[in-house]
Amino acid sequence: MKNITLKEIAETLGISITTVSKALKNYPDVSPRTRQAVMNLAHQLQYTPNSFAVNLRTQESKTIGLIIPEVVHHFFSSVINGIIAEAEKNGYLVIILQSNESLELEKKQVALLLSKRVDGILMSLSNESNDDEHIREIIHKGIPFVQFDKISKLIHSSKVIINDQLAAMQAVQHLIDNGCKKIAHIRGPVNPQNAIDRFLGYKKALEKNTIPFDSSLVYTCQRVSFEEGYAFAEQIKKEHPDVDGVFVITDLVAVGVLAYFNENQIRVPDDVAVIGFSNWFMSQVITPKLSTVDQPSDEMGTRAFQLLLEQMIARRDQKPFQAQTIELKTAVVQRESTRKKS
Amino acid sequence: MKNITLKEIAETLGISITTVSKALKNYPDVSPRTRQAVMNLAHQLQYTPNSFAVNLRTQESKTIGLIIPEVVHHFFSSVINGIIAEAEKNGYLVIILQSNESLELEKKQVALLLSKRVDGILMSLSNESNDDEHIREIIHKGIPFVQFDKISKLIHSSKVIINDQLAAMQAVQHLIDNGCKKIAHIRGPVNPQNAIDRFLGYKKALEKNTIPFDSSLVYTCQRVSFEEGYAFAEQIKKEHPDVDGVFVITDLVAVGVLAYFNENQIRVPDDVAVIGFSNWFMSQVITPKLSTVDQPSDEMGTRAFQLLLEQMIARRDQKPFQAQTIELKTAVVQRESTRKKS
Numbered sequence: 001m002k003n004i005t006l007k008e009i010a011e012t013l014g015i016s017i018t019t020v021s022k023a024l025k026n027y028p029d030v031s032p033r034t035r036q037a038v039m040n041l042a043h044q045l046q047y048t049p050n051s052f053a054v055n056l057r058t059q060e061s062k063t064i065g066l067i068i069p070e071v072v073h074h075f076f077s078s079v080i081n082g083i084i085a086e087a088e089k090n091g092y093l094v095i096i097l098q099s100n101e102s103l104e105l106e107k108k109q110v111a112l113l114l115s116k117r118v119d120g121i122l123m124s125l126s127n128e129s130n131d132d133e134h135i136r137e138i139i140h141k142g143i144p145f146v147q148f149d150k151i152s153k154l155i156h157s158s159k160v161i162i163n164d165q166l167a168a169m170q171a172v173q174h175l176i177d178n179g180c181k182k183i184a185h186i187r188g189p190v191n192p193q194n195a196i197d198r199f200l201g202y203k204k205a206l207e208k209n210t211i212p213f214d215s216s217l218v219y220t221c222q223r224v225s226f227e228e229g230y231a232f233a234e235q236i237k238k239e240h241p242d243v244d245g246v247f248v249i250t251d252l253v254a255v256g257v258l259a260y261f262n263e264n265q266i267r268v269p270d271d272v273a274v275i276g277f278s279n280w281f282m283s284q285v286i287t288p289k290l291s292t293v294d295q296p297s298d299e300m301g302t303r304a305f306q307l308l309l310e311q312m313i314a315r316r317d318q319k320p321f322q323a324q325t326i327e328l329k330t331a332v333v334q335r336e337s338t339r340k341k342s
Numbered sequence: 343m344k345n346i347t348l349k350e351i352a353e354t355l356g357i358s359i360t361t362v363s364k365a366l367k368n369y370p371d372v373s374p375r376t377r378q379a380v381m382n383l384a385h386q387l388q389y390t391p392n393s394f395a396v397n398l399r400t401q402e403s404k405t406i407g408l409i410i411p412e413v414v415h416h417f418f419s420s421v422i423n424g425i426i427a428e429a430e431k432n433g434y435l436v437i438i439l440q441s442n443e444s445l446e447l448e449k450k451q452v453a454l455l456l457s458k459r460v461d462g463i464l465m466s467l468s469n470e471s472n473d474d475e476h477i478r479e480i481i482h483k484g485i486p487f488v489q490f491d492k493i494s495k496l497i498h499s500s501k502v503i504i505n506d507q508l509a510a511m512q513a514v515q516h517l518i519d520n521g522c523k524k525i526a527h528i529r530g531p532v533n534p535q536n537a538i539d540r541f542l543g544y545k546k547a548l549e550k551n552t553i554p555f556d557s558s559l560v561y562t563c564q565r566v567s568f569e570e571g572y573a574f575a576e577q578i579k580k581e582h583p584d585v586d587g588v589f590v591i592t593d594l595v596a597v598g599v600l601a602y603f604n605e606n607q608i609r610v611p612d613d614v615a616v617i618g619f620s621n622w623f624m625s626q627v628i629t630p631k632l633s634t635v636d637q638p639s640d641e642m643g644t645r646a647f648q649l650l651l652e653q654m655i656a657r658r659d660q661k662p663f664q665a666q667t668i669e670l671k672t673a674v675v676q677r678e679s680t681r682k683k684s
Contacts, residue, residue, distance in 0.1 A: 063437070063458075071426065072419045080413050084440050093458065095405070095435045098426050105430075116405075116435065226627070255627050262629070285568070285597050287604070287629035 009041055060316065063093045064308060065113035067123045069101045069150070074280040075250075075297050076124070079148065082301020083122060090309055092119070103128040110134040120144035120308045125152060127189045127224070144311035144321075148304040150192045158307040159325045160300050164194045167293050167330040168201025169208075171275050172247050174291070174332045176209050179341030180245030180273055184217040186232050186257070188224055188249040195249060198277065202247055216240075221249060229256020237266065244272055244341070251276035251283045251292055258286060258337065273338040288336035296328050303328070351383055402658065405435045406650060407455035409465045411443045411492070416622040417592075417639050418466070421490065424643020425464060432651055434461070445470035452476040462486035462650045467494060469531045469566070486653035486663075490646040492534045500649040501667045502642050506536045509635050509672040510543025511550075513617050514589050516633070516674045518551050521683030522587030522615055526559045528574050528599070530566055530591040537591060540619065544589055559585070563595060571598020579608065586614055586683070593618035593625045593634055600628060600679065615680040630678035638670050645670070 006024075010017045015034065023030045023038035024047075030038075041047075066083060068076050080096065087094050095118065099106040106126045113121055114137070121138055124147070132152050138145045139157060148160040175183055185202045188195025199218070206213050217240060219232040229248065233256065236243050248254035254276030261268050268274055268288050276283060276292040283290035303326050314321035348366075352359045357376065365372045365380035366389075372380075383389075408425060410418050422438065429436050437460065441448040448468050455463055456479070463480055466489070474494050480487045481499060490502040517525055527544045530537025541560070548555050559582060561574040571590065575598065578585050590596035596618030603610050610616055610630050618625060618634040625632035645668050656663035 071413075071422050072416070074414070077414045077419045080438075081440070084413065084438065088439070093437045093439070093454065096422075096426065096438050097430070097435070098423070112435065226623075259627055281568075282624040282627065285601055285624065286627055 009038060009045070009047065012041060013037055061117055061119055062091060063095060063116075063118050064120045064122060064305075064312075065095045065097065065109075065116070065118040067097045067099055067106060067109050067113070067121070069099050069124060069126050071096070071098055074252075074282070075149075075278050075295070078297035079124075079301040079304075082298040082303075083305050084301075086302045086305040086309075090305075092305075092309075099126040101127045103131065107134040110138060114138065114141060114143065118143070120146075120312045122146050122148065122304050122308055124148050125150040125192065127192050127195075130191045142315065144308055144315055146304050146308045146311070148300055150194055153193060156323055158311065158323045160304045160307065160328065161325065162295055162300075162328050162330050164197035165201040165204070167277070167295075168198035168247070169205045170201075170330075170332050171277065171293050172202050172205035173209075174334070174338060175245040175247060175273055175275060176205065176211070178245075178269070178273060178338050181211070182217070182240065182243050183211070183245040183247060184219065184236050184240065184243045186219045186221060186229065186246065186248045186253055188221055190220065198249060217243070221253060224250060224253060226252055226256040226259070229253035230260045231256075233257040233260035234264075237264070245338075246272060246274050248274065248276050250278045251280040251290060254290055254292070254337075255280075255282060255286060258288070258290065262287070268337050269339045270341075273341075275332075275338055279333055284335065291335045291338040292333050294331050294333050296330075299328060351380060351387070351389065354383060355379055403459055403461055404433060405437060405458075405460050406462045406464065406647075406654075407437045407439065407451075407458070407460040409439045409441055409448060409451050409455070409463070411441050411466060411468050413438070413440055416594075416624070417491075417620050417637070420639035421466075421643040421646075424640040424645075425647050426643075428644045428647040432647075434647075434651075441468040443468040443470055445473065449476040452480060456480065456483060456485065460485070462488075462654050464488050464490065464646050464650055466490050467492040467534065469534050469537075472533045484657065486650055486657055488646050488650045488653070490642055492536055495535055498665055500653065500665045502646045502649065502670065503667065504637055504642075504670050504672050506539035507543040507546070509619070509637075510540040510589070511547045512543075512672075512674050513619065513635050514544050514547035515551075516676070516680060517587040517589060517615055517617060518547065518553070520587075520611070520615055520680050523553070524559070524582065524585050525553070525587040525589060526561065526578050526582065526585045528561045528563060528571065528588065528590045528595055530563055532562065540591060558582075563591060566592060566595060568594055568598040568601070571595035572602045573598075575599040575602035576606075579606075587680075588614060588616050590616065590618050592620050593622040593632060596632055596634070596679075597622075597624060597628060600630070600632065604629070610679050611681045612683075615683075617674075617680055621675055626677065633677045633680040634675050636673045636675050638672075642670060 006017050006020045010020045020038050023035040070076055084094050097109040103126055132155055135155050146158045151159050187199045203213055221228045254274055257274055276290050279292045279294040283292050311321050348359050348362045352362045362380050365377040412418055426436050439451040474497055477497050488500045493501050529541045545555055563570045596616055599616055618632050621634045621636040625634050653663050
């Protein structure tokens, strides 16, 4: 069945297209009788306004694009949840693209969203991103744009972030307060700003407590996976059997660390304390329950959409817009994997 | 910065819009010199073809809609992953809407996608869905449509499913084969076809093994949550202390069951064996590791998009299309939460 147009309704009723359009919009200069006839026929034919044509007139698509590294990821799926819910409330649809942590794919997706003329773009960078020409193009074209979580500090745009450095410092301080003296760090890949900041927070916490920094205690993830956590835990015990605390880039990797320790009768937290980052759901159901840093993922999505909306409205109304940075609060969540050492 | 139109390029160069359009499309009847001038200016002004206008001509949006109950859900996020990847490969964008298991929201979203004139719709029904008028409208309008996972049997459309009844029978048979004699079932809500089928599979397995069915051993989830699993585990032990096996609608709920048993020194699988459904990632990292039914979620997404694509192509080419049902294979995965009773 094909889509019905205003023209067909007009021809069927022997009136002008303008009259049909006015009738559908409830304009007062159409007689009640004509309006009723148009309404009835439109209903009968299941007329749907052509959104492409509407778009051409308003130059608004009421659609935004979201580019994220991964969907199957507790943190990102919670952010998506926040974004979709807030977009829905405001009458916007969300196109979701996944960069799979690949810079090349990310560039392609930015180009695609630009050609689709979305009203705005939300983005968390892939781990590979070390070049931001494609992002500069979004800004150069004047498309409203908000970065969240994994951001580029060099790009002037609105941002929703946490203070990764401070949060990491607090996590490591928590290990130190519980008696850890030799703390390893399983860090994220080299590019993402948040991996860099968490690493710097680890270093600063050591420094503050006059614990010498030892680069051989730092292990770098490529994929940020469960398997890497498992393998690094084994490596840590081999290379540094006296390590008594591990600060891990994210909960998924920390769960891999716990799996290795559990299977090899290394007691957590008595032999080694472990703290993760992000507060994934599974962290509260594994054994031992994982201490971590809570990061408000759903709120990050909500706030990111709100910032984008402000900018989209400013653009539509041709008003100036000032980029803003929102920093959300984090908190150390103590569970079973960290405890005061006697 | 505003978007550049063909008209502006034409005016700047003092040529017709048609010539500009032809030059950009590399038509042979434009002189190389003119073409070069148009190309240079378009490049300089960062001209992007207006996809709304393109859409109006082709009547294809190259965008599909996906309506699912939840994003923060291991199974659905894996399906989304499969859909986005396959769509990307074929040059389609995916708008994702979340029904939050609400029928009202689901109806609103169908209407929204229809008004956006997406090329096709993929959908897994909300738990509340017990009326399918909104789905009939999609089909009535001739929009390519594929159901997956939670489907309505009454709607004639392509479907990607598993055999829930058979899979549930196999899970319960697995408990029986391991010596369970009194098996409780924590089932899903009353509406979804897959919850009904898993319940029927449970009943059939009992029947096949001449174990009498006892309706007081069936517990019905409303939210399908961790908390419900925890609460039902407590209730089961109170009402039926001799239950020695539990078949649970999905892993998330089963993890709640394990949490209650762990905290109350009820040994799994020695006192009670537990089997879940869906094979969530966390099932392999909790203690004890959860036995479950593996369901190919990523593949479900891939196949659903492929079926939709076939139908979209048939529609574009005005060829007939036959609705198809693809049934994916499942398998019982034995881990620590089930074992032969001595």
